[in-house]
Amino acid sequence: NGVQQRKDSWQDGMPGTNCPILPGTNFTYHFQVKDQIGSYYYFPSVGLQKASGAFGGLRINSRMYIPVPFDPPADDFTVLVGDWYTKSHK
Numbered sequence: 001n002g003v004q005q006r007k008d009s010w011q012d013g014m015p016g017t018n019c020p021i022l023p024g025t026n027f028t029y030h031f032q033v034k035d036q037i038g039s040y041y042y043f044p045s046v047g048l049q050k051a052s053g054a055f056g057g058l059r060i061n062s063r064m065y066i067p068v069p070f071d072p073p074a075d076d077f078t079v080l081v082g083d084w085y086t087k088s089h090k
Contacts, residue, residue: 003058004034037062039078056080 021027043055057078062068 003036003040003060006032006034033060035066036060037068041080 037060040058040060041055042058057080059076059078
């Protein structure tokens with residue numbers, strides 16, 4: 001969440017902004033970020049998709065020709081913890 005997109009913010013995933021993904025097909029989301037690097041997460045805006053566990057991590061690495069003032073990490077991994085299956089979650 002919080003990723004600024006270049007040239008394709010119309011494709012933000014809200015109902016009605018994208019064509020539906022038909023059964024048995026795939027959708028690959030290609031987008032450009034606005035000079036951001038780091039770890040982010042994504043989650044749906046629709047309650048049914050939240051209940052079925054549609055969330056995950058998103059890692060944005062620096063481009064090779066944009067220098068950063070620190071060494072690359074020796075190892076990196078994404079940990080997600082979710083409790084959206086709780087009955088009292090609203």
